[in-house]
Amino acid sequence: MKTNIHPEYREVLFMDTNSGFTFLTGSTKQSNETMEWEDGKTYPLLKVEISSDSHPFYTGREKFTDRDGRAERFMKKYNMK
Numbered sequence: 631m632k633t634n635i636h637p638e639y640r641e642v643l644f645m646d647t648n649s650g651f652t653f654l655t656g657s658t659k660q661s662n663e664t665m666e667w668e669d670g671k672t673y674p675l676l677k678v679e680i681s682s683d684s685h686p687f688y689t690g691r692e693k694f695t696d697r698d699g700r701a702e703r704f705m706k707k708y709n710m711k
Contacts, residue, residue: 643673644681651683 637658643665645652654667661674704710 641673643667643675645675645677646681646683647677647679648684649681651681653681 639656639658641654642657642659642661643652643654644657645665652665652667654673657676659674659676661676663675663677664672665675666672
């Protein structure tokens with residue numbers, strides 16, 4: 631592996647701005663903001679708009695507008711039973 635070409639990998643806090651949910655993970659992303667975590671250490675803070683806490687797919691609030699399959703749509707279009 632070449633030296634001095636890879637970004638620094640460290641622990642970072644991600645905060646969901648919609649729900650306030652915060653989680654600690656590793657990342658190479660840079661941030662000027664910091665926040666103290668539950669373990670008493672201070673970590674860089676990255677704010678995201680959507681996470682698993684607020685995404686409709688993961689929360690079960692996803693709405694399906696078209697549930698019919700191809701065959702059902704064809705039958706409905708040509709008024710067949």
